[in-house]
Amino acid sequence: MSAPVPVMTVPGEPPPTTDAVRATGLTRTYGRGATAVHALAGVDVAFARGAFTAIMGPSGSGKSTLMHCLAGLDAPTGGQVFLGDTELTRLRDDQLTKLRRERIGFVFQSFNLLPVLDARENIVLPMQLAGRRPDPAWFDAVVARLGLRDRLRHRPAELSGGQQQRVAVARALLSRPDVVFADEPTGNLDSRSGAEVLDLLRSSVRETGQTVVMVTHDPSAAAYADRVVLLADGRLAGEIDSPTADTVLSALRGLGA
Amino acid sequence: MFRVTLSGLRAHAARLVASTVAIVIAVGFVVATLTLSETTRDTMLEAVGARYVSAEVVVTSTTGEPVDGVAREIAGVPGVQAVDLATSTSVQALVPGRSGAQYLLVDSVAEDPALRWQQLADGALPDRPGEAAVSERVGADVGDVITVTTYAEDGVEESSQVTVVGVVDLGGDPGAGLNGRAFVSGDQVQAWGALGPSEVRVAGTGGTDADALAATVRDALAGQDVDVRTGEEQAVREAEGLTGDAEVLTLMLLVFGTVALLVAGLVIANTFAVLLAQRTRELALLRCVGATARQIRRSVLAEAALTGVAASALGVGVGIGLAALVSALVGTDSPIPLAGVSVPLSAVLGGLAVGTLTTLVAALAPARAATRVAPLAALRPLDPAPLRSRGGLLRLVAGLLLVVPGAAAMALGTAESEVLLSVGGGALSFLGVVLLAQRAIPPVVAATGRLVRSGGVTARLAGGNATRNPRRTAATATALLIGVTLTTAMVVGAASTRATAQAGLAAQYPTDVVVTGNTDDGIPAALPGRLATIDGVRAAAGLSAGGVTGPDGYEGWTLGVDPAQAAPVLRSTDDLPLPSEGTAVLPWWTVEGWGVEDGGEVVLTGDDGAARTFTVALGDTDHPLLTTADLESLDPDAVADTVWLRLDDGADQADVVDEITDVAGSLVPTASVSGLASERAALDEVVDVLLLIVTGLLGVAVLIALIGVGNTLALSVVERRQENGLLRALGLTRGQVRGLLAWEATLVAGVAAVLGVLLGAGYGLIGVASVLGGQGEVVLSFPWLQVAAIVVVATVAGLVASVLPARRAARIPPVAALAG
DSSP states (O other): OOOOOOOOOOTTSOOTTEEEEHHHHHHHHSSSSOOOEEEEEEEEEEETTOOEEEEEEETSSSSSHHHHHHHSSSSOOOEEEEETTEEGGGOOOOHHHHHHHHEEEEEEESOOOOOSSSSHHHHHHHHHHTTTTOOOHHHHHHHHHHTTGGGTTTOOGGGOOOOOOOOOHHHHHTTTEEEEEEESSTTTTTTTOOOOOOOOHHHHHHHHHHOEEOOOOOOOOOHHHHHHEETTTTTTEEEEEEEEEHHHHHHHTTTTO | OHHHOOOOOOHHGGGHHHHHHHHHHHHHHHHHHHHHHHHHHHHHHHHHHHHGTTTSEEESSSSOOOGGGGHHHHTTTTTTTEEEEEEEEEEEETTTTSSOOOEEEEEEOOOSSGOOEEEEEEOOOOOSEEEEEEEGGGGGTOOOOEEEEEOOTTSSSEEEEEEEEEEEEEETTTTTTTTTEEEEEEHHHHHHTTOOOSSEEEESSSTOOHHHHHHHHHTTTTTSSSSEEHHHHHHHHHHHHHHHHHHHHHHHHHHHHHHHHHHHHHHHHHHHHHHHHTHHHHHHHHHHTOOOOHHHHEEEEEHHEEEEEEEEHHHHHHHHHHHHHHHHHHHHHSSEEEEEEEOOHHHHHHHHHHHHHHHHHHHHHHHHHHHHHOOOTHHHHSOOOOOTTTHHHHHHHHHHHEEEEEHHHHHHHHHTTTTHHHHHHHHHHHHHHHHHHHHHHHHHHHHHHHHHHGGGGHHHHHHHHHHHHHHHHHHHHHHHHHHHEEEEEEHHHHHHHHHHHHHHHHHOOOOOOOEEEEEETOOTHHHHHHHHHHHEEEEEEEEEEEEEEETTSSSEEEEOOOOHOOOTEEEEEOOOOOOTTTTTEEEEEHHHHOOTTSEEEEEEOTTTTEEEEEEEEEESSSOEEEEEEHHHOOTEEEEEEEEEEOOOTTEEEEEEEEHHHHHHHHHOOOOOOSSSSSHHHHHHHHHHHHHHHHHHHHHHHHHHHHHHHHHHHHHHHTTTTTHHHHHHHHHHHHHHHHHHHHHHHHHHHHHHHHHHHHHHHHHHHHHHHHHGGGSSSSOOOHHHHHHHHHHHHHHHHHHTHHHHHHHHHHHGGGGGOOOO
16 A cells, blocks of 8 residues: 655645645734744645644644644634635634534543543544444444454543553544544653554554644654654744654754754 | 741632632521521510610519509608509400401509600690500501490490590500500509509609619518519510510521531532642642641641631621611511611621631541642642542441431330420431431432433533542532421421311311301391302301200200201311201210210200200310201291301401401391401411521522532532543533533532432421321321422522533633643
8 A cells, every 4th residue: 555645735826625634824823012922923734635744843833733723723813724625714613613523533642531431432422422423334443443342341540541542543533534633642652552553543544544633742753654744933844755753853953953 | 838828818719719608608697697686685675675764663573463552662762753553454445447346455654754654656645534545556546536345353344435645656565566555544444454553663763873772672672572673674574575486586597507507517628628639739749848747737727717717707797787687677567576786796706706617627627638648749640530538438337327326216206206306316317317428429429320311422421520529529419418408398397287287277166257146136048148259258158046955954055057058168077077967066065064975865955845866976166056957946936147157278368357247247237257267377377487487598508508519510610621621622512511511510409409308308297297296186298399399499509500610611722631
């Protein structure tokens, strides 16, 4: 199986239909006046359908803010965000909420699962919130691929960190969302569990054409991606196709990280 | 360390609001009760004391004999200016413009102006027989002529007339609203049958010291059967006699105040436990930088003490304000008159002490827990899992040790009609129930949560959330449970008490209203039918009366009744059976007088000498009762004489009785109307008013408990900030977040309400059975509607308590989940 070719976009061009998510002129400012912080200072970026992209950058570069804005979790100060043909920046809170549960999947660094629900209930939660029934065959396939079949009745407190994160990945994949956003998904895991989770994310891209966007500060995690987008001081600072841990590390050094 | 406590208080002020409000309400309640009680006492003292204002010394008999014998001696005592022999009696009086005779209490007016205490609203005080001053209640104006009926010693009715010369303002006298009062000259009181003076009021010459004068008079009267007191002492003494009832009420109110404090204590303990749980890291950091466990505990207790003092001070203010409000609303025109506010120092100090102590005691356990925080906890991520405590087992054992003997005592007390045993057992077992509830509630909430799982994903999440911190849920629900249990017990108890009392009243007085013609010619045959058409009269039965000779040879007044017609009129035939053909219902005195027995036979003789034998049924009747046909067979001259009436239950009894009086009076001028309709209505009213007061008071406890529900939810919202953010990120809309909290509140409040109602119903029924069981048959009545209303109100109020926390939860941005 061959990896889909990463697509570069040029700012200002009409959106190619192959983009899953796209942002133009994105700014996000916290505070105002002299104390204002420009977390994003004008970012144009696009993420191709069926690709695994990593967003990287030093602390404070704005990579988390970028992901929050792309995922409809935070409202940008300026610019536009498109999910497919939908402009997120025009939606009201309730519409955004519905869009999140129907078209976006999330994997977070920590506190990913609801402690009062068991693994199965956690996995189907977004679909239930949307009032949809999960496709049983697809549910079985996802659960089998993530090795969770024996753990479905367990509550999060009874699962290891790696197992919890696999449940979170299953939850993100179950609704076949347009994009899965992962925010430091390996940040709280030991290296073996981390590698497992990254493998699962990559294989979902390779085998089912899932689009995945991941924020990370770990070069070896970024090496699992098809493409790395580099961010510094709230601006795009370059990108790397078919990255390895070494190329990513040296690129980051170049940014002064 | 104290500086840390202070800044901590400032930082957490918002979260202490619930504790503060709980204490303010509870303390305010206690202070208002004490203040109102003191105000009542002062108002009464002033009102009762009015008649002693001008008297330096009052001499009363210790034996009840008239005291006129000592008057002359007193008058001779140096320093005595005037002596008044106070006499009193009572009369029936007809006032122009008012129908029916009224009962007047008559007092003599002092001859010497120095001893006249009455405040005139109009006119003057009487100087001679034939004149009278009356209280406003009488409804007469200056110039009216009042016709007074008295009875001489031989029982002969005498009539006399007096002219009203003045109207007296009695102010807050508690007797002013009940009966009319008349003030006449001493001679007139004697003429109306007074029994000689009951007390001698003495005025001193100008500038005399009351105590010194009393001592002089006491010396002069040494050896006689009299008490000598100063006017002030006498006023206090009489006011105390009158405020006896008010003191029972105060005691009752304080019991409810205690309940409110108990509930407030639970809410406060909960708040502190949660506040400290959230500050584990902060406390651990303090330990890391060198604070000892002792210092931590002192800091927590100092925080509680400061909160307690501030809230109690506020509560004292609120209580006094509340008392002033009640006083202004009630005024002096009520059975318990109130004028202004008298704040006893004991209420202020007591309120402060009780509020602060409750807060401190409630904070003790959380403070102890805080000292167990290890310094390392500052460096570890927070563990949200609830801790299993040793206290749980202790509670279970203590609870069972209280419940089992308590319930046994209650059962024994009910069986043996030993009220004190039942009450003690009830209190003991309820304490045990409160302890056990802490353990029992979480599983019940969990089970209920599983039941509502079909309510969708939010209901399911809420069910899980409600039992995440079992101890907190238990404490929250227990506070509500206490209030609901006591309210229900009161409502159920009152309903059964009323039913029992009404049944007793119905058996004893089966007719609501009796109209008697009081004439030998009989009443018009149409009267019963005419009375039956009055709005509010449900049924009427006419009775005839005639003369029948009994076995003792004397002819006696005998009534004839149509059983078919009378049956729907009587509320009960338990004590008064209706005669059937050939049966005579006889009064109890005939057992001795005629030598008859129930079920035996009696021979009655008619006008023409013909004798008939009747079967005897004994009953509560003044005269023998036969069927109309039987009476006519013995006395063909029997005339229609009496009408029995039954009123509609919902009718305004007073209005209906007034109309009956009018109709009967217009057809038969001599007719008199009597009956227990008004007593029945009065009983209902008393029970209703008591119930209203008690429910209102317990409502305070429920209110405090609901503040606790809101508080617990608010703290959960703070704790679950990240989790709620995650839910928002995963697609929970703001409305669904609010729904989540609403479900959680409803679940906890609903379970507490249902359990409380079940417990309360049990306690209420047992309470009635043990209190009334000793006094005859108990009629148990269960007010389904009111009990259902309690459940609904408590649950809905829980829902309302979730509104503010839910709004805060819905505002949490989804990004909050990622900022972890």
